[in-house]
Amino acid sequence: MKLKQLIPILKIMPFIVLVIWALSARLPYFSEIGKDINAYQRAIEELFSGKNPYEWTIKSFSNPDDPGNHGYSYLPGFLYLFGFLYAVALKFPALDFQVLWKIPILLADLGVGFLLFKYLFKRDYLFSLAAAFVWFFNPFSMFRTGYTYVDPIPVLLLLVAMIFLEKDDVLAGATYALAVIFKTFPIALFPVFVLLSKNRIKFLAAGLIVSVAFAVPFMSNIETFTTFLNGSLLVHNERFVQGRPFLFYISYYYNVELFQILPFQFYSLMSMFFGWVLVLIAYFIFKLKNKYILSLIALSNFFLFTPVLNRTYVLWLIPTLILGSYYLFKSKKLVYYLVVILFHIFYSWYLLQWRDGFHIWRP
Known part of the structure; x- marks a missing residue:
């Protein structure tokens, strides 16, 4: 086999190592049971x-x-x-x-990492490995040893x-x-x-x-x-404030009253539908047509306003953040990596807040 033919195979090997590493971090917890079951x-x-x-x-x-x-x-x-x-x-x-x-969950988990790697592989090899790493070893997977989420x-x-x-x-x-x-x-x-x-x-x-x-x-x-x-x-x-919604977190720690002034339903609707408004503005006024950047706008709005934010929810954002950031900062690789690193740090810090007694599910 010629070296030119061997190079693509060698470039895939680090991803295979990441997959094996990710499996080794998940399989030991297959027997654990979550309350949702x-x-x-x-x-x-x-x-x-x-x-x-x-x-x-x-x-x-x-x-x-x-x-x-x-x-x-x-x-x-x-x-x-x-x-x-x-x-x-x-x-x-x-x-x-x-x-x-847990088998279909594990397959989907690996599938997300594979698709991120595959999508970015020919566009930017290092980005593809970074994307797979960020998904497989996101802070939630590392901090929460149980493998009980769907x-x-x-x-x-x-x-x-x-x-x-x-x-x-x-x-x-x-x-x-x-x-x-x-x-x-x-x-x-x-x-x-x-x-x-x-x-x-x-x-x-x-x-x-x-x-x-x-x-x-x-x-x-x-x-x-x-x-x-x-x-x-x-x-x-019929739900109420649960988990650590970002606005409620700000309200709690900085005495900026938000949830007592406006009802729960307001934030629930804003989280879902104000993002639609932002997408329409970005598309028609700013002529932004990239699907990943538009999706990142919509999901970022969701996380800003949602009154229910559990630990697993931030997983929803990761692939869109990775691909949206790639297209936003494609010509500025350092900025892209900085965004991903800062997200990792922020998500890690935010998960730590679950340990300090701040778990108010009802205002």
């Missing part, structure tokens, strides 16, 4: 028994004094995925459901949708809809996809078909469907 398992069992699992979700959210005992409150992506794995575990008792449900799945689907955007409207629409079906935060990027689709009708049609297909089990009658909508979407209007 109880909500998933109850919802799955109710679905299998013919009940509507969102009935319990609505009931559980009606008790503000027990925020840790909420039912399954997402669209049914995880319900179907984990339901399939639960059925496999029932069929083959030797397979532990607590381990099975966020890599919607993050992967959204990243795939962004890559397909401007290339294949059907695949972009389908994968975008799937991302929303697993977690609703990609709704913040909806105008980016609509504006940059080559054929908006195809994009919207593909997304609608996928959405309806996943909702069919809950469309047998009006009552079932409204319960589904209330339990998966509208129930979140």
Whole structure:
């Protein structure tokens, strides 16, 4: 084999080392159980028994004094995925459901790192390795030893949708809809996809078909469907400040009153829809057409205003931050690396705040 043919293989080796390193950091915690698994398992069992699992979700959210005992409150992506794995575990008792449900999460986790590396590989090799490293060894993964979160799945689907955007409207629409079906935060990027689709009708049609297909089990009658909508979407209007929202953090430490003046719903709506306004301004007034930069604007707005910010949420931003920063500072490599490093430091510092007793879930 000639040296010229060998070079691409040698350049891939550091990424393989990163993957092995990432696996070694995750696999030891495969047996750990998070509290969310109880909500998933109850919802799955109710679905299998013919009940509507969102009935319990609505009931559980009606008790503000027990925020840790909420039912399954997402669209049914995880319900179907984990339901399939639960059925496999029932069929083959030797397979532990607590381990099975982490396999697609691990694959998605590795998939995000691979796509970032692949996307940047020919554009800038060092950036590609840095991107994979930042994803695999983000502060949350390092500080939280348990591997009990599910966020890599919607993050992967959204990243795939962004890559397909401007290339294949059907695949972009389908994968975008799937991302929303697993977690609703990609709704913040909806105008980016609509504006940059080559054929908006195809994009919207593909997304609608996928959405309806996943909702069919809950469309047998009006009552079932409204319960589904209330339990998966509208129930979140009953939530209160949770985790460490950035504005609430500022309000708490600097005595700048924010959440007592304006209601929770204001910040919830601003987090999702003011980003739409910013994207439209950037697109039409400033003629900004890069999908990753526009997505970074929308998600940054989400994190600024959201009144619910748990530790895993910042994972949603990482791929968009990496790619958006790459295009913002492509001609200034030092600035790009500085942005990534500062983000890593900030995220690490912010996670440390969970240890000092500042965990106010209700103002």
